[in-house]
Amino acid sequence: MCRGMFMCTSYGCTCPTGLTGPSCNEECTMGTYGADCKQTCSENCLNDMCDKYTGICLDGCSDGYIPPHCSEKYPYFINPPTLRFANYDAIELELDFQENNIRGGDKIIKPKYYQLLYKVIAINTNIFDFYFYISHDNAYVMQ
Numbered sequence: 788m789c790r791g792m793f794m795c796t797s798y799g800c801t802c803p804t805g806l807t808g809p810s811c812n813e814e815c816t817m818g819t820y821g822a823d824c825k826q827t828c829s830e831n832c833l834n835d836m837c838d839k840y841t842g843i844c845l846d847g848c849s850d851g852y853i854p855p856h857c858s859e860k861y862p863y864f865i866n867p868p869t870l871r872f873a874n875y876d877a878i879e880l881e882l883d884f885q886e887n888n889i890r891g892g893d894k895i896i897k898p899k900y901y902q903l904l905y906k907v908i909a910i911n912t913n914i915f916d917f918y919f920y921i922s923h924d925n926a927y928v929m930q
Contacts, residue, residue, distance in 0.1 A: 831857035831882040
């Protein structure tokens with residue numbers, strides 16, 4: 788444990804991660820983390836709680852944000868995929884990865900999978916996750 792110790796480099800001295808104060812013996816207050824507690828948790832951390840050492844959000848992220856630091860939004864399609872074919876064991880979709888069809892997140896994306904959420908129309912409504920991997924020949928494979 789580094790409590791009460793300073794970490795020094797040619798750039799100066801600071802308390803180790805998770806600690807602050809004149810003697811580096813005080814833990815970071817809720818909402819701060821890192822060396823000398825100088826970094827703040829993402830405003831998208833639920834309950835403003837993050838790990839005092841790493842900044843990882845402890846209670847998860849606000850809707851639409853990517854764990855663990857909750858600083859980036861999930862990208863999503865403006866126009867949903869088009870269903871081309873479906874039966875009991877296969878599904879074929881057409882996906883538009885053009886920049887003008889993507890919102891949120893980084894617009895320059897090279898997706899490795901697409902997550903499709905859908906609801907079964909029945910008394911019990913369930914949500915299922917399917918992962919579509921893009922192969923080298925740009926074919927979309929569902930797993």
